[in-house]
Amino acid sequence: MSVSSFEREIILELFKCQNWFDLYSMHERLRLSPAQVAYTVSKLSANGSIEVDGTKARLTEQGRLWVLKNRRALFLDVKRPWADSKFVSEQGFEAGQPYLPRLKSIDRTYFRKN
Incomplete structure (x- = not known):
């Protein structure tokens, strides 16, 4: 089952x-x-998970169980x-291991006094 993040949010709101x-x-x-809303609504209504009335929608009993x-x-x-x-x-780092940056990527001129 492949569900995008926006579909997940819409399903959660309808379920709540x-x-x-x-x-x-x-x-x-x-x-x-x-x-995004129209795509998700049409996808969910095609398989009978929600019912739509104008600009309102709700999960069906089958949709809640799904x-x-x-x-x-x-x-x-x-x-x-x-x-x-x-x-x-x-x-990866072990828990408690100190973080040390790569020394090659540090701008050494920053630390020199002018």
Whole structure:
């Protein structure tokens, strides 16, 4: 199950609300574009997870059960492909080990008195 971060936020807001939720207020509060909200709403309504009435939406009973069943995959996903960089090679540090910067990257002229 692949869910983007904005879809995750919308699903969470719909799950927290027991009744109808205004989609425009979701757009304002979560600072999502109308296209992101519309995409997620159409995706969720296509599989029957939500029902839509104008600018309001709510999770169906089937949708609530789906969120509860898949909550680990939805909200506890630790994959962060955007955090990996091919330009930075980080080495791990042991707990309590002091951090020392690379000496080659320090500007030594900063420490000289003029």
